[in-house]
Amino acid sequence: MTPTPNWLRRRGAKPQPADDKLWEICPSCGERIYIKDLDAQQRVCPKCGHHFRLPALDRIALLADGDFDEIGENLVTGDPLQWSDRVPYREKTQGDRTKSGLLEAIVAGFCTVEQIPIGLGVMDFNFRGGTMGGVVGEKVTLLVEECARRRVPCVIVTSSGGARMEEGMIGLMQLAKTSGAVERFGALGLPLVTILTDPTTGGVSASFGFQGDVVIAESGAAIGFAGRRVIDQTIRQKLPEGFQTAEFLLEHGQVDMVVRRSDMKAALASVLRFLIAKGYGAVDVARPKSA
């Protein structure tokens, strides 16, 4: 991985894992890998190529050329349901902050990818399983709206178990809220490219995840609508080999391409460069309402 960029240094040190684990076991081939080796390899198993989940800041470092101007960085959830089960929701999110080093399950901002200016949102599974509550919905909406104002493409990297239970219907409504922003954005002739990474299910796949003009899936990612457990309980039959993997979705016509992490930046840049290239006719773009 490239040396830590300035914006990342400004954010402060990466969180330390709670336990002082030195290595991880590859769930695919069983290889025992030193964490610092894994991190140096973009968290891809050096033996079998299995893609471990990537924290949002690492993903940004992987895709952005250099600086990253974050937006909505100080938004935190208001706990609208005053939720408390074993542990109050506010305590849970406090734990997620420690675990992920983030205030919420998405980091959004502006950067360039191979010199192409874009808005970039990256979800992080370490924060509440990447679930979408009011803050994720708000930040995605802000990002898309700001991309529209700046007339730049929008890229969203998803990793999410769906809508966040602890915010109830506020969570579900973020599907409609973000979709409204995506709809207006698309009408301007600007591209939304989504990158679905492990895992992308539920409300995030059923909203902006699959609303991309081009939908890229990362190798091996689990992608779908319903979770495996729910499907198991409903149909009580064996699921097919490779069910809900990126490759399975490609075969079933659901995604444009499956890309390995090492090729992701180049693939994304190629798609973006093409979509924004000067083509035929002037796309009928309304002027922005505010600068």
Added chain:
Amino acid sequence: MTPTPNWLRRRGAKPQPADDKLWEICPSCGERIYIKDLDAQQRVCPKCGHHFRLPALDRIALLADGDFDEIGENLVTGDPLQWSDRVPYREKTQGDRTKSGLLEAIVAGFCTVEQIPIGLGVMDFNFRGGTMGGVVGEKVTLLVEECARRRVPCVIVTSSGGARMEEGMIGLMQLAKTSGAVERFGALGLPLVTILTDPTTGGVSASFGFQGDVVIAESGAAIGFAGRRVIDQTIRQKLPEGFQTAEFLLEHGQVDMVVRRSDMKAALASVLRFLIAKGYGAVDVARPKSA
């Protein structure tokens, strides 16, 4: 059936069948039916409800309230390929004229259906198996263009084996020509309703047949793209029960409804009345280019 309307009397007597058959055998139940009984029953088997094919003029009499103003009624094919196999194409079409009482495989014009003014095109299987050559394409195009000018819905009743072999690529190009007209018509916010009757396959199903805003299939009609023989030769396996019937297509999501002949006029009028009813907002209709 209602008494012969004026426009039909003006066209002259119906053609007499070449042989002096008095009865037909129902292909579905084997019942022997006197032809005049069959005609009196809209050519529906009184025993099992099997729908025999309906000549274009009978179909118009069934659907139109009264008068029918024909357009393109004197168009005949120019034999662009100078086609001759066992019999020259010009002789074949001469035979079709005698058999069908028509100059070509479609009759097009304007009428009202339950007081709703529409353009109506009706294909006739007795003329070259209802195939589409240059004349059918031209008449469909004229009809759709004239519907656009008059701002009335367009209804097309199909019965066709597809593009006409004897006109070669001129025939195939009618798919593109008619589709161009349908595309412009649709952009005006005016409805195209198609009624697929037995049989509708090949180039007609693959153009305006399935381009209707609402697609109605007549009970029991064979509808599809490829002919059964071609499919048999390609896959060499048993075709499923009821394959390519109207009911099969309904189950597979291809048509909006399956309607019996006796209910067809009411069903069509209901759809048209709804689609043209004053709704929300002014549909952004460009003014016609010429009156």
Added chain:
Amino acid sequence: MNVIVELEKPLLELEAKIEGLKKLNETQRVDFSAEIRALNEKAVSLEAEIFGNLTPWQRVHLARHPRRPLAMDYISKLDGFVELHGDRSYRDDPALVAGYAYLRGVPVFVLGQQKGRDTKENLYRSFGMAHPEGYRKAARIMRLAEKFGKPLLTFVDTPGAYPGIGAEERGQAEAIATNIKLMAGLRTPIVVNIVGEGGSGGALGIGVGDHIAMLQHAIYSVASPEAAASILWRDSTKAEEAAMRLRLTSEDLFEFGIVDEVVPEPMGGAHRDPAKVVDAVLAADARALDKLMSLKPEQLLDRRYEKYRKIGAHEEMVLDRAAR
């Protein structure tokens, strides 16, 4: 077993007894009117006792009551309903009914999630859980509604989108995502009715609109209580607790600004007087449409955008490096 069906048993027995007495009163020429009056009073107080203070879990069961009016009970009371079938690509999905009709003379396209009344119909209708082809049929109808300038009326009643192999293979997520975006930008008024169960993204797939009316005892939830319990605690038997926490009742959602109108039900729930409830819902829809039809398309779309734009629950944190 439905807990409401259990709860209401003594009430139904009492009512049967009253009916019996009434019949005797008429046929036997014996005067039971005093007894009837007493039993009626008892019934009213029993009803209030049973239904006066339902828990969220009981409300869930009321929303799933086997005799509760279903989508087609509303749709069939519109004038001249005609069903339109198919997604034009794969299959006609009976779990999602589509068509056109007239509401108090206004031509509308209609969508509804339809459960079955018995096992056979439930299998046919997949218990009201639509497959991707159902949502794609709905998308086709939405586009027709826009093209022909007809408002869209939807009736939501689903445990959720169907979770199965074929549904995943054919892109359940994509189908719902497409519909939500389509409804967000549809240039015609959309009135949504939550009449039974509003289950998650499967409900929202026909549930984005300008006016969201919800029956008093319908529920609408980010996930079914069973699924939520399974997701939160890996224990679907904790559904009752989930129901309590999820804030899925009409009162909750009205308070959150997620539903615009709560349509009252008779004491004991919609199934106690279906005809009246159907009328009340359609009357609410007619009022809402009347208002929406007067808006220009741009107003309508701005209003719809703002409606969802403001639903959230975020606070600004004073940035403090130590807190991160």
Added chain:
Amino acid sequence: MNVIVELEKPLLELEAKIEGLKKLNETQRVDFSAEIRALNEKAVSLEAEIFGNLTPWQRVHLARHPRRPLAMDYISKLDGFVELHGDRSYRDDPALVAGYAYLRGVPVFVLGQQKGRDTKENLYRSFGMAHPEGYRKAARIMRLAEKFGKPLLTFVDTPGAYPGIGAEERGQAEAIATNIKLMAGLRTPIVVNIVGEGGSGGALGIGVGDHIAMLQHAIYSVASPEAAASILWRDSTKAEEAAMRLRLTSEDLFEFGIVDEVVPEPMGGAHRDPAKVVDAVLAADARALDKLMSLKPEQLLDRRYEKYRKIGAHEEMVLDRAAR
């Protein structure tokens, strides 16, 4: 067996002999140049003899020649081709390749019907016969081309749309009908290349455009000769006769105004010099695009409409009641 493969055998043998002599000439230091010259002259006259006057049926086989350049041979010579997959609903169809690339610096969306080079690949690609999901993938790409203002470049090479149970169940007719209408109104330039077999509606499903270029020895027919013979005479062995009557060569179609440009092939067909043919096709496309890109959308669409509007073959008959 391909009749051209048979016909060209003596020529290939002669050419092998010449190659052998050339090698000897270089390595053995014996001068065979006179012999080589004589054999070369013989080869040229043999080539002219074989290919100078092909029948339509032989032309059909030339268009189906196993070594003829296929869609991907053209597409892979565009700059930076990236494949995009899937119809987002059912399946990615390998018979219809989609993606984007640059043609002489111009960003274009690309569609091509791809046959296989061997049995295995042919099974994978369904012999270049697309299913409905292939046409629906194409439709998705067409809409992207319009949304992002990129011209569309298509390469037609198919015996026809796949005729099978699944294809019919999933609406082959609807899929093609949708595409033809979509292309008729698509607000971006469309350049179509008929490079091998143009088979019926299956070809037209990606074949409506502003400029139709056709390789000299490609064919384009209302139905394959075999299917036409079967339809006309219920005898598919009469395909040779059908080929003759159908007027399916580039010369015929240029005369009818159905193709706008015929791209010449080397003597003997495209497979005799694939690189040169691929270059010639892409050069023709670049010229066509250059012209089309200067038109305003309304001009472009009017021109496209008129192009197809005028294809016909009708005469006016003086109405005479007796003749009817």
